[in-house]
Amino acid sequence: xxxxxxxxxxxxxxxxxxxxxxxxxxxxxxxxxxxxxxxxxxxxxxxxxxxxxxxxxxxxxxxxxxxxxxxxxxxxxxxxxxxxxxxxxxxxxxxxxxxxxxxxx
Amino acid sequence: xxxxxxxxxxxxxxxxxxxxxxxxxxxxxxxxxxxxxxxxxxxxxxxxxxxxxxxxxxxxxxxxxxxxxxxxxxxxxxxxxxxxxxxxxxxxxxxxxxxxxxxxxxxxxxxxxxxxxxxxxxxxxxxxxxxxxxxxxxxxxxxxxxxxxxxxxxxxxxxxxxxxxxxxxxxxxxxxxxxxxxxxxxxxxxxxxxxxxxxxxxxxxxxxxxxxxxxxxxxxxxxxxxxxxxxxxxxxxxxxxxxxxxxxxxxxxxxxxxxxxxxxxxxxxxxxxxxxxxxxxxxxxxxxxxxxxxxxxxxxxxxxxxxxxxxxxxxxxxxxxxxxxxxxxxxxxxxxxxxxxxxxxxxxxxxxxxxxxxxxxxxxxxxxxxxxxxxxxxxxxxxxxxxxxxxxx
Numbered sequence: 384x385x386x387x388x389x390x391x392x393x394x395x396x397x398x399x400x401x402x403x404x405x406x407x408x409x410x411x412x413x414x415x416x417x418x419x420x421x422x423x424x425x426x427x428x429x430x431x432x433x434x435x436x437x438x439x440x441x442x443x444x445x446x447x448x449x450x451x452x453x454x455x456x457x458x459x460x461x462x463x464x465x466x467x468x469x470x471x472x473x474x475x476x477x478x479x480x481x482x483x484x485x486x487x488x
Numbered sequence: 489x490x491x492x493x494x495x496x497x498x499x500x501x502x503x504x505x506x507x508x509x510x511x512x513x514x515x516x517x518x519x520x521x522x523x524x525x526x527x528x529x530x531x532x533x534x535x536x537x538x539x540x541x542x543x544x545x546x547x548x549x550x551x552x553x554x555x556x557x558x559x560x561x562x563x564x565x566x567x568x569x570x571x572x573x574x575x576x577x578x579x580x581x582x583x584x585x586x587x588x589x590x591x592x593x594x595x596x597x598x599x600x601x602x603x604x605x606x607x608x609x610x611x612x613x614x615x616x617x618x619x620x621x622x623x624x625x626x627x628x629x630x631x632x633x634x635x636x637x638x639x640x641x642x643x644x645x646x647x648x649x650x651x652x653x654x655x656x657x658x659x660x661x662x663x664x665x666x667x668x669x670x671x672x673x674x675x676x677x678x679x680x681x682x683x684x685x686x687x688x689x690x691x692x693x694x695x696x697x698x699x700x701x702x703x704x705x706x707x708x709x710x711x712x713x714x715x716x717x718x719x720x721x722x723x724x725x726x727x728x729x730x731x732x733x734x735x736x737x738x739x740x741x742x743x744x745x746x747x748x749x750x751x752x753x754x755x756x757x758x759x760x761x762x763x764x765x766x767x768x769x770x771x772x773x774x775x776x777x778x779x780x781x782x783x784x785x786x787x788x789x790x791x792x793x794x795x796x797x798x799x800x801x802x803x804x805x806x807x808x809x810x811x812x813x814x815x816x817x818x819x820x821x822x823x824x825x826x827x828x829x830x831x832x833x834x835x836x837x838x839x840x841x842x843x844x845x846x847x848x849x850x851x852x853x854x855x856x857x858x859x860x861x862x863x864x865x866x867x868x869x870x871x872x873x874x875x876x877x878x879x880x881x
Contacts, residue, residue: 399709402696407699
C-alpha cells in the first residue's frame with residue numbers, strides 16, 4: 384500500500400460537480416453493486432451480439448466483431464444480456480455473485 | 489429613452505423577458521403565471537423575439553428543459569406558480585447544485601390543498617432552502633426591475649446560481665400600474681450577452697455535468713454553494729447600483745420606509761409592504777413612530793444589514809404570508825429572530841401570519857397589526873408570540 388492520496392478541497396475542484404473531460408464513466412467501477420454475475424458459455428455462443436446491443440452499461444467486450452466476455456468492472460448484473468441471449472442452450476448464464484470474487488479485475 | 493406605460497405585473501414580466509431575449513424559454517402555464525407564458529409565446533410567434541420557446545407537458549419538464557438548455561450554454565428562463573413550482577422541486581435543486589444561472593419569475597400563489605389560486609408565499613417558501621437566490625418586490629415596477637437585474641446576478645462569474653424573481657399572485661400579477669420601462673437598447677447594454685465559461689456544447693473543451701457525486705466529493709460541492717452565497721449580497725448590490733445609474737431607481741437588500749427614527753417596525757415581503765406604507769403614513773399623522781423594512785433579497789438572507797437597520801427599534805412585527813408548521817411561527821419570523829439573537833438585540837418580536845390563500849389585508853388591517861405591536865412595546869411583554877391575523881375564530 385502506498386501513501387493515501389489526499390483528495391482536493393472545495394476551493395480546488397470545479398464547481399457543480401463538473402468533470403472537465405468527457406468519457407470518464409469508464410474510470411468509475413460499479414461492478415461492486417452486482418449480486419448476480421453473467422457467465423459466458425463460450426461453446427454455446429453464436430456471436431450474434433444481442434448481449435452487446437442490449438447491455439445498458441457497455442460491459443460486453445467485443446473484439447473483431449466477436450463476443451469476448453464481460454467487463455466485470457462495469458457490469459452491474461442486471462441480467463438483460465442473459466434474457467436477450469437467443470440460443471437454445473444459453474450462452475450467458477446468471478450465477479449468484481460470490482462475495483469472495485475479485486470484482487475489480 | 490424609456491417611457492412610462494400602464495401594464496399588469498404579468499405584462500411587465502413578459503415585456504422584460506422579451507427585452508432580455510433569452511436563448512431558451514421552457515414553460516408550462518399555471519394560474520396566476522399563465523399570462524406571462526401566453527404573452528411571451530405571442531412575442532415568439534410574432535417574431536418579436538428569437539427565443540427558442542419550448543412547450544412542455546409539465547413544470548417538471550419545464551425546469552428540466554431549462555437545466556438542459558443552460559448546461560448546453562444557453563441563457564434560459566422559465567416561470568411558474570404554486571403547485572407548478574412544487575412539481576419542479578426536484579429539478580429546482582438540481583439547477584442550483586449544478587450551478588446553472590437560470591432565471592425564473594414566480595407568481596406567488598398558495599400551494600394546494602384545498603385548492604386555491606390566490607396569493608400567499610407557501611410556494612416560494614418551499615424552495616427557501618434550495619440554494620436559489622430569491623428576490624421580492626412590492627409592485628410590478630419592482631418585479632420588472634428585479635427581472636432585468638436577475639440575469640446579471642445569476643450569470644456573474646463569481647455567482648453562477650439561479651435566481652427567482654417573486655411577485656404576488658393577482659395582487660401584483662393582475663393589477664395594472666404605471667411602470668417606467670427601460671428602453672430596449674438600454675436593456676441590451678445592461679443585461680449583455682451570455683458567455684458561459686464552461687458549457688456542454690463547447691466541443692473544444694469536453695465537459696461532464698451532473699455525474700454521480702458520492703461521500704468523497706458532494707460535501708465539497710455544497711460548501712462551494714454556501715461560500716458563493718456569502719458573496720452574493722455584495723454582487724447583488726453592485727449590480728443594483730449599476731441599475732440605479734441607468735434608471736435612477738435604487739435597490740438595496742431591503743427597503744426602509746420611515747424606519748430610521750421608528751420605535752416599532754414592521755417587516756414584510758411582497759405587496760403587503762405597499763399597504764403597510766399607507767398604514768404607517770396614517771399612524772405617523774397620529775404621532776406613532778412606526779416604520780417598515782421590506783425584504784427584497786430573501787435568499788441569501790442579509791442578516792447583518794437587517795439587524796443594523798432594526799437595532800434601534802423596541803418592538804417588531806414580522807409579517808409572514810405562509811406557515812412553517814413548526815409551532816414557532818412563519819419562515820421570515822424564524823430568520824429575523826435568529827438574526828437578532830446573534831446580534832444580542834433585545835427588541836420584542838412577534839409574528840403575524842396573514843393573508844393565507846389570498847385573504848385580503850387592507851390598510852386598516854395593517855393599522856390594527858401595528859396597534860398589536862404597539863401593545864408589545866408599551867407592555868414590554870409578548871402576550872401572543874404568533875398572531876393569526878384575519879382568521880375567523
